Amino acid sequence: MTRTLVKVCGCNTPEAVDAAVDAGADYIGLVHFEPSPRHVTLDDAKRLRARIPPETKVVLLLVNQQPVPTAMAVDAIRPDVVQFHGGETAEWLGLLKQNVTQALWKAIGVRSADSLDSALRFKGAVDRLLYDAAPGVLPGGNGVAIDWTLLRDFRHQLPWGLAGGLTPENVAEAIRVSGTELVDASSGLESSPGVKDPGRIRAFVEAARNA
Numbered sequence: 784m785t786r787t788l789v790k791v792c793g794c795n796t797p798e799a800v801d802a803a804v805d806a807g808a809d810y811i812g813l814v815h816f817e818p819s820p821r822h823v824t825l826d827d828a829k830r831l832r833a834r835i836p837p838e839t840k841v842v843l844l845l846v847n848q849q850p851v852p853t854a855m856a857v858d859a860i861r862p863d864v865v866q867f868h869g870g871e872t873a874e875w876l877g878l879l880k881q882n883v884t885q886a887l888w889k890a891i892g893v894r895s896a897d898s899l900d901s902a903l904r905f906k907g908a909v910d911r912l913l914y915d916a917a918p919g920v921l922p923g924g925n926g927v928a929i930d931w932t933l934l935r936d937f938r939h940q941l942p943w944g945l946a947g948g949l950t951p952e953n954v955a956e957a958i959r960v961s962g963t964e965l966v967d968a969s970s971g972l973e974s975s976p977g978v979k980d981p982g983r984i985r986a987f988v989e990a991a992r993n994a
């Protein structure tokens with residue numbers, strides 16, 4: 784049985800970061816996007832990053848940032864992964880990939896099987912695709928699930944992961960149906976928008992591990 788990788792995203796306090804580390808998450812996401820209730824400034828992100836041990840990977844989430852702010856954020860935080868969750872193009876990400884050491888992930892808003900075909904344009908430009916619901920109020924973090932069967936039936940050409948509306952209650956089923964090797968959750972692990980619940984973080988990691 785393969786071990787499913789687990790990302791806990793939107794950790795914006797020391798308590799949330801510590802809960803995700805203690806639960807054994809593989810990746811911890813820091814959201815640097817002002818409209819989000821999970822936004823952290825670069826100074827706060829740096830402080831949170833310092834609490835994360837090397838065996839837990841840090842993912843910096845950016846949305847439609849220009850090249851200079853992107854470089855500043857990457858230099859300041861030194862994440863292991865940069866996750867792009869906006870309308871960033873394959874061309875731009877391909878250029879960026881030549882200039883940074885971090886792994887690059889691109890979130891894809893999935894509406895239908897066509898979304899998966901169209902995302903193949905990111906082949907060579909990013910290291911992983913993260914399938915999420917199509918943008919709603921925010922570009923992500925809306926707690927909306929996608930049709931997991933689309934992923935099971937697709938011939939994947941890049942490493943990929945599943946996001947969108949995952950919770951401790953549905954993650955085992957999501958892994959079983961989609962066949963994903965990585966799950967990513969944010970709003971489903973909260974007691975209110977932007978407030979992580981340590982108990983739900985623990986339950987999510989445990990449910991994913993036992994799936």
Ligand SMILES: O=C(O)c1ccccc1N[C@@H]1O[C@H](COP(=O)(O)O)[C@@H](O)[C@H]1O
Pocket residue numbers: 792793812814816819820821844846868913915921922923924925926927946947948949967968969970971
């Ligand atoms: O979490 C946010 O506020 C956010 C803001 C802007 C872009 C992405 C965001 N979150 C990411 O969206 C997916 C799905 O989240 P959810 O589990 O449905 O809440 C995940 O990668 C979040 O990190």
